[in-house]
Amino acid sequence: MNPQSLPGYRHFHDDLSALTQQxxxxxxxxxxxxxxxxxxxxERDADKAxxxxxxxxxxDRTEVEAEERAIGMLALQQPMARDLRFLVGAIKVSSDLERVGDHAVNIAQATVRMAEIKAPLPTLPALTDMSRRARAMLSNALDAFxxxxxxxxxxVGKADDEVDALHGEIYRTLSSGMMNDPRIIPMALELLLVSRNLERIADLATNIGENAVYLAEGKQIRHRYDETHENPHQP
Known part of the structure; x- marks a missing residue:
């Protein structure tokens, strides 16, 4: 008998498809x-924020639902090999995506405060570039998983270096601007917070990319684990 024709097998893969869609x-x-x-x-648009x-x-609700589905499948189906790695990874990925939403909220809350500041918004092309790169990392990371x-x-992990570099550039630009014109300090501090949250979003995308590697290769690359595990005496 083909195991794929068994009801339990079909139910498991229906749940797997539903989790993937979530x-x-x-x-x-x-x-x-x-x-x-x-x-x-x-746009300093408080309504959009x-x-x-x-x-x-x-x-937040979708994250809870995805986690509950994955835990239920682990408990009831006892999957092995790649399916097991996918379910464990899915729990981590759903948590990372929920945290991305939290960082978007942090950016929105900074915008609400910025809308009340009278000073003009400094021109920061690097901030737009940083946002674009972080969102591309997020899309690619989920696709990889x-x-x-x-x-x-x-x-995705390599792309994180570029986002980090842009964050450093923004920090230097705004720090110099605040020293030259203290009037921009309130606005600059909010923009630094925005940049920091974008940097954290890129870090979360990197986490998802690392889970994709674990799913594909059964190898942990977090904290360079794959290198140090093979060479335990390496500093």
Whole structure:
């Protein structure tokens, strides 16, 4: 008998497909929240910022549902090998995507405060570039996890260096501006907070990319674990 024809097998893979769709939905929601939060920043639009804050609740609910589904499948189906890695990874990925939403809310809350500041918004092309790169990392990371593409997962981690460099550039630009003109300090501090949250979103995308590598290769690359595990005496 073909095991794929058994009811339990079909039910498991139906649940697996539903969980995959939940992760895709969460990724789309998270990316949309980050995009809307950045629109709010650049336009100093408190209404758009409030929309981000309100929408985060739906992402929170989906994260809980995805985690409950994955835990239920672990408990009832006792999967092995790749399916086991996928379910464990899915729990981590759903948590990371929920945290992306939290960082979008942080950006939105900064925007609400910025809307009350009278000083002009400094021109920061690097901030727009940083947002674009962080969202691309998020999209690629989820794609890598769903497809089990280790190479793409590793590429996401490498892209994080570029986002970190942009964060450093923004920090230096705003720090210099605050020293030259103390009047921009309130606005600059909020923009630094925005940049920091974008940097953290890129870090979360990197986490998802690392889970994609583990799914594809059964190898942990967090904290360079794969290198140090093979060479335990390496500093």
């Amino acid at each position: 992760l895709l939905d969460m990724s789309e929601q998270a990316e949309s929240l980050v995009a809307l939060a950045m629109e709010a920043v650049l 409030d929309a981000v804050i309100d929408a985060d609740e739906a992402l 769903i497809r089990g593409d280790g190479a793409l997962g590793r590429a």
